[in-house]
Amino acid sequence: xxxxxxxxxxxxxxxxxxxxxxxxxxxxxxxxxxxxxxxxxxxxxxxxxxxxxxxxxxxxxxxxxxxxxxxxxxxxxxxxxxxxxxxxxxxxxxxxxxxxxxxxxxxxxxxxxxxxxxxxxxxxxxxxxxxxxxxxxxxxxxxxxxxxxxxxxxxxxxxxxxxxxxxxxxxxxxxxxxxxxxxxxxxxxxxxxxxxxxxxxxxxxxxxxxxxxxxxxxxxxxxxxxxxxxxxxxxxxxxxxxxxxxxxxxxxxxxxxxxxxxxxxxxxxxxxxxxxxxxxxxxxxxxxxxxxxxxxxxxxxxxxxxxxxxxxxxxxxxxxxxxxxxxxxxxxxxxxxxxxxxxxxxxxxxxxxxxxxxxxxxxxxxxxxxxxxxxxxxxxxxxxxxxxxxxxxxxxxxxxxxxxxxxxxxxxxxxxxxxxxxxxxxxxxxxxxxxxxxxxxxxxxxxxxxxxxxxxxxxxxxxxxxxxxxxxxxxxxxxxxxxxxxxxxxxxxxxxxxxxxxxxxxxxxxxxxxxxxxxxxxxxxxxxxxxxxxxxxxxxxxx
Amino acid sequence: xxxxxxxxxxxxxxxxxxxxxxxxxxxxxxxxxxxxxxxxxxxxxxxxxxxxxxxxxxxxxxxxxxxxxxxxxxxxxxxxxxxxxxxxxxxxxxxxxxxxxxxxxxxxxxxxxxxxxxxxxxxxxxxxxxxxxxxxxxxxxxxxxxxxxxxxxxxxxxxxxxxxxxxxxxxxxxxxxxxxxxxxxxxxxxxxxxxxxxxxxxxxxxxxxxxxxxxxxxxxxxxxxxxxxxxxxxxxxxxxxxxxxxxxxxxxxxxxxxxxxxx
Numbered sequence: 185x186x187x188x189x190x191x192x193x194x195x196x197x198x199x200x201x202x203x204x205x206x207x208x209x210x211x212x213x214x215x216x217x218x219x220x221x222x223x224x225x226x227x228x229x230x231x232x233x234x235x236x237x238x239x240x241x242x243x244x245x246x247x248x249x250x251x252x253x254x255x256x257x258x259x260x261x262x263x264x265x266x267x268x269x270x271x272x273x274x275x276x277x278x279x280x281x282x283x284x285x286x287x288x289x290x291x292x293x294x295x296x297x298x299x300x301x302x303x304x305x306x307x308x309x310x311x312x313x314x315x316x317x318x319x320x321x322x323x324x325x326x327x328x329x330x331x332x333x334x335x336x337x338x339x340x341x342x343x344x345x346x347x348x349x350x351x352x353x354x355x356x357x358x359x360x361x362x363x364x365x366x367x368x369x370x371x372x373x374x375x376x377x378x379x380x381x382x383x384x385x386x387x388x389x390x391x392x393x394x395x396x397x398x399x400x401x402x403x404x405x406x407x408x409x410x411x412x413x414x415x416x417x418x419x420x421x422x423x424x425x426x427x428x429x430x431x432x433x434x435x436x437x438x439x440x441x442x443x444x445x446x447x448x449x450x451x452x453x454x455x456x457x458x459x460x461x462x463x464x465x466x467x468x469x470x471x472x473x474x475x476x477x478x479x480x481x482x483x484x485x486x487x488x489x490x491x492x493x494x495x496x497x498x499x500x501x502x503x504x505x506x507x508x509x510x511x512x513x514x515x516x517x518x519x520x521x522x523x524x525x526x527x528x529x530x531x532x533x534x535x536x537x538x539x540x541x542x543x544x545x546x547x548x549x550x551x552x553x554x555x556x557x558x559x560x561x562x563x564x565x566x567x568x569x570x571x572x573x574x575x576x577x578x579x580x581x582x583x584x585x586x587x588x589x590x591x592x593x594x595x596x597x598x599x600x601x602x603x604x605x606x607x608x609x610x611x612x613x614x615x616x617x618x619x620x621x622x623x624x625x626x627x628x629x630x631x632x633x634x635x636x637x638x639x640x641x642x643x644x645x646x647x648x649x650x651x652x653x654x655x656x657x658x659x660x661x662x663x664x665x666x667x668x669x670x671x672x673x674x675x676x677x678x679x680x681x682x683x684x685x686x687x688x689x690x691x692x693x694x695x696x697x698x699x700x701x702x703x704x705x706x707x708x709x710x711x712x713x714x715x716x717x718x719x720x721x722x723x724x725x726x727x
Numbered sequence: 728x729x730x731x732x733x734x735x736x737x738x739x740x741x742x743x744x745x746x747x748x749x750x751x752x753x754x755x756x757x758x759x760x761x762x763x764x765x766x767x768x769x770x771x772x773x774x775x776x777x778x779x780x781x782x783x784x785x786x787x788x789x790x791x792x793x794x795x796x797x798x799x800x801x802x803x804x805x806x807x808x809x810x811x812x813x814x815x816x817x818x819x820x821x822x823x824x825x826x827x828x829x830x831x832x833x834x835x836x837x838x839x840x841x842x843x844x845x846x847x848x849x850x851x852x853x854x855x856x857x858x859x860x861x862x863x864x865x866x867x868x869x870x871x872x873x874x875x876x877x878x879x880x881x882x883x884x885x886x887x888x889x890x891x892x893x894x895x896x897x898x899x900x901x902x903x904x905x906x907x908x909x910x911x912x913x914x915x916x917x918x919x920x921x922x923x924x925x926x927x928x929x930x931x932x933x934x935x936x937x938x939x940x941x942x943x944x945x946x947x948x949x950x951x952x953x954x955x956x957x958x959x960x961x962x963x964x965x966x967x968x969x970x971x972x973x974x975x976x977x978x979x980x981x982x983x984x985x986x987x988x989x990x
Contacts (some may be wrong), residue, residue, distance in 0.1 A: 200838045200864045201857045202881060631830035635896075638790050639903055640819035640847025645854045649843055653834040 218548055221541040225602035225683070235598040242424065242597055249432060250425035258426075259433055262404075262414035266437075268495040269331045269403075269410050270396040275492045276332075277339025277396075278389050284340060285347025286373070291356060301344070308341030310712045314588060314676045315705070317403035318693070323512040329501045331408030333509070335396050342395070346388045347381065354380040390445035397441045401434050402586050406679060419592055431585060438584040451480055520702030527700040531688050532707055539684035539711070542602050542677065543670040546609025550670075551663055554614045558621035564633075565625060565651075575622070583615025587673045591682040602683030609670050609677070617666050624658035625651060660726045668719045675708045685711075741803060741906045742767035743789070743939065748798035748808075750784050758784050760963035762798070766907075770933045771926070771940045773950035773971075776960035777983050782943040785960070786909045789941070790822045791815055803906065820847035823900030825929070827912035829892040831899075833885035837876060840884050840895050841867040844902030863902075870898040874928060890921035894928065901932055908932065910942040914949065922946065926953045947979065 287293055288301035317334035324330050359376045367375070404412020411430060418426045559565050560575030591608035598604045633650040641649070678686020685704055692700035748762040758781040766772055774782050787793035789800055791807060800807040802818070810818050823844070831840045845863050846854055853859060859867075871877050874894040879887065884895060893913060900908050910929060914922035926942075930953045933940040944950045950957060951971040959967030959974070959982040967978045 196861055196864050196868070197858070200842075200859075200867070200880065201836075629833075631826065631828050632832040634792060635824065635826060635830035635899070636832075636843055636846055638792055638819060638822070638824040639844050639899070640816040641843070642816060642846075642851060644851045645846040648851065648855055649835065649839075649846060650832060653832050656834065 218545065221545055225538065225541050225545065225606060227545070227603055227606065231598065231603060235603075239597040242593075245422075245424040246428040248425065249429040250423065251429060255423075255426050255429065258414055259411075259430060262411035262430070263433060263437060265328055265499065266397065266400040266404070266410035266412070268499045269328055269335065269400040269408075270393060271491050271495040272499065273332050273335030273339055273400070274389065274393045274396050275488075275495075277336040278343055278392070280336065281340045281343035281347060285344040286351065286377075288344060288348035289351035290348075291352050292359075292373075292377070301348070305341055305344045305348070308337050309345065310709055311337075311705070312672050312676045313338045313399050314402060314406055314679065315689070315708070317408040318406045318679070318689075319516060320509075320513070321407040322693070323516050324505045324509045325502075326407045326409070327501070327505075328409035328499055329505055329509070331400060331403040331410055331412075332499075332501075334403050334408055335399055338399065339392055339396065343388050343392055347385060350381045350384045350388075351377060387449045390448040394438070394441040394445040398434075398438050398584070398586065402588055405588055405592075415589065415592075419596075424596075431589065434589075435581060435584040439580060448484070451484060516698070519698035520705070522699065523702035523706060524697065524699035525703065527688075527692070527697075527703050528707070531691070532685070532704060535678070535683075535685045535688040536707055536711065538602050539674045540671065542605040542609060542674040542682075542684050543667060545606045546674065547613060547663060547667045547670050549606065549610035550613035550617050550666065553610065554618035554621060557614060557618040558625060559647075561618065561622035562625035564628070564630065565647075575618075579615045579618045579622075581615075582611055582613075583619075585612065587612040588676065588680060591677045591680045595681045600681035600683075605674060605677040605682035605684060608682055609674060612673075613666050613670060616669075617662055620662040621655070621659060624655045624662070627658075628654040657726065661723060664719045664723055664726070668715050671715045672712055675711065741938070742801075743907055743941075744799075744801040745789075746799045746801070748785070748788060748800065749796045750781070750788055750793065751796045757796070758963055759788070759795075762963075762965055764958065764965060764968060766939045766941060768955065769937045769939055770955040771930050771942055771953050772956045772958065773954035774941065774943050774958045774960060775945070775947055775950055775982065778945075780960050781963045782960055783911050786824075786911050786941065786943055789907075789909060790819055790824055816847055820903055821906045823903045823905035823908040825893070825896050825900050825908065825910040825913045827915050829889070829896045829916075831884040831892055831895055833883070835884060836881050837871065837884055837887070837895050838864075838867055838880040841870060841898045841902050844899040847903065867898070867902060870901055871895075874898050889917050890924060893917065893921075893925050897925070897928055897932065901936070905938060907938055908940045910940060912943050912945065915945060922949060929953070 284301050284304060287297050288305060290298050293301075313334050316337050317330055320330035320333045324333065354377065358380070359372060362372045362376045400408075400410045401412045401415070404410040404414070405416045407413070411434065415427065415430045415434075418424075418430060557575050557578050560571050561579065563572060566572055566575070587608050590612050591604055594604035594607040594611075598607065628651050632654070633646060636646045636650045675685045676689075678684045678688065679690050681687070685708055689701065689704045692698075692704060742765060744765040746763050748759055749757055750759040751757045762785060774785065776782050784793055788795045789807065791810065795808050798808060802821070805814075805818060807815075807818055832843065835843075839857070842859050842863060845859060849859060849863070868877070868880065871880055874897060876887075876891060876894055876898070879891065884892065887895065896913075908929070913929065914925050917925060926949055929940050929942060932938075942950070942954070951974070954971050956969065957967065957971050957974055958965055959978055961982045961984075966981055967974060
């Protein structure tokens with residue numbers, strides 16, 4: 185290749201940056217789709233401005249938060265019930281998830297068993313806890329029991345999957361040694377598997393307690409008891425000042441839960457217990473843990489057991505409903521069969537498309553809003569502590585309030601429909617997207633950044649040519665991952681009037697057309713599976 | 728380098744004059760105690776000295792990746808030590824820097840990495856849309872050709888070997904049309920043969936562009952071979968400043984301490 189003449193024509197730029205036509209075409213198509221979808225869900229400037237006016241009035245009615253004694257008592261009752269729901273669901277869910285996860289581990293179990301266990305896990309994970317809660321409300325009636333059952337299902341799906349993965353990732357060498365010594369299967373599990381998996385398992389359980397606490401606020405919206413029920417009632421009564429009190433309480437509880445679960449993980453995820461050897465009456469005695477470690481662990485299990493016992497004792501569940509639950513659930517599914525395919529072209533098809541539009545637009549909008557917040561949070565970009573803290577507060581606050589609660593708020597602001605859904609998805613996703621983006625930015629190598637600064641590049645150019653190429657893969661992965669989640673979330677938003685498949689689901693349930701409910705559930709299942717396949721394929725391509 | 732415009736003869740405006748430079752990362756613990764030196768002649772000026780003696784800090788004070796505690800760094804009539812914001816950025820454009828770990832943006836192509844040397848000159852929208860001025864792109868291609876990487880222009884930087892990456896790093900620095908090149912341990916991550924090639928290239932750049940190249944280097948033999956002048960540093964002070972031929976074993980003993988290592 186010979187040096188090009190300095191006076192070369194327009195071909196030089198094309199030689200330096202060969203155009204990637206498929207990528208450009210893809211980008212153009214995507215932008216065209218976003219504009220088209222925005223038109224479909226009726227995102228218009230006038231509506232937005234009008235919504236802002238409503239929003240101001242709405243906010244005016246929310247302030248100041250209502251702290252009257254009777255309201256505070258309602259709040260305390262709701263929060264307490266939510267806490268009980270979360271504790272029972274986590275306890276029971278984790279116990280049930282253990283054998284399921286063990287059965288799903290391909291390095292310990294025969295293939296047919298793992299297939300069955302994995303099928304069960306997939307089923308538990310596919311449906312949003314809200315949908316599961318609705319079904320249980322129909323089966324066992326309003327109240328905490330439905331919420332508990334729904335969250336147990338979610339817990340099994342999440343914990344069993346992680347346990348299976350943890351078991352598959354562990355070292356097989358101790359297992360081989362134990363088997364070679366002729367240990368029976370249960371001994372292999374207790375001595376070989378449990379020690380390797382326990383720290384991570386505690387971490388999962390702590391995370392799940394945190395997540396169940398958040399979700400127990402959610403299942404109440406559809407009749408599953410707890411603070412969600414209090415919140416929904418307040419909404420229906422237009423007690424917006426009390427709504428604000430409840431939302432603040434939820435945010436605080438979620439923050440406290442995050443701190444607690446982080447603490448629990450720290451206790452259990454430190455390196456292996458150091459142990460100690462003490463001089464006993466008849467020679468040295470070995471202890472697996474030092475006294476402090478033992479105390480910590482004992483206290484931990486005692487608190488866990490006490491919390492569980494207290495919750496089971498005090499929660500208001502009508503026992504007859506519990507005994508009746510299996511039969512009622514089976515009956516419910518029997519009424520759904522055969523499903524009503526004729527309902528699809530009439531309503532479901534359009535609702536399905538609206539759900540997909542909501543998820544995509546919400547994700548795009550979330551990324552646009554999360555990027556500046558992520559830049560505020562990343563310490564290698566904003567060195568001001570105030571800016572960091574403000575950014576982190578925005579992330580936590582948007583994430584703590586669930587999409588469905590945001591949807592309730594935005595329905596009040598923009599009126600029912602997909603616009604409220606898009607806004608709810610977008611605002612709730614800021615926390616998740618922004619957190620991961622900020623982490624990706626902080627992990628960027630400082631060397632290239634320094635080189636560009638040393639060349640006198642202005643900060644925007646440093647962002648563009650130094651940070652962006654490094655952050656891009658994580659950015660695309662996070663966006664895809666969030667889109668996947670948002671499809672699931674968008675499918676339930678209609679339950680509070682924010683458009684999509686949830687509207688069709690609600691309509692079918694109100695009319696007691698269970699065969700139509702069955703159809704909507706099948707459609708949601710299919711969409712979730714397809715979405716997961718699509719994102720997995722795209723992720724492999726992009727990264 | 729035939730395609731490149733030859734720089735004008737070194738004038739007074741390009742002399743680098745450092746006076747009483749002090750840098751303390753922690754109060755009362757100076758890394759640079761009191762450095763005074765001036766560099767105006769083209770070609771390699773090698774700075775040698777043990778690890779931790781402040782060689783990197785000195786280089787980084789000059790282009791203000793590190794802020795000096797006191798002293799002045801005059802270049803072409805301005806005191807770099809006092810510049811801020813826009814003025815500092817303009818001054819940095821005239822100081823090329825070559826790094827030990829190359830510091831390329833690995834997910835960008837080789838040609839775009841070279842063009843990053845122009846980021847101080849081109850407006851942000853041009854960088855964003857990749858509409859660099861035509862003559863910049865032509866010069867980037869010519870520079871890549873001159874460092875022997877003409878065929879690699881559209882490869883991604885992370886596909887290159889260490890020596891190739893350092894060539895790109897040098898091309899990026901030259902792309903800035905600098906009055907001075909700073910090189911911070913440019914050969915420490917490379918094998919001996921590649922190290923020689925890189926020093927050869929830096930010497931050539933200094934010669935042809937008629938600019939000083941200030942190089943931090945651990946390898947004394949390599950420094951002697953290519954430097955026209957050597958600066959020995961020890962404990963934050965300059966203890967030798969003169970031609971390589973004048974550098975005696977006694978000097979080395981003073982710079983590095985002890986003598987056993989010299990055998």
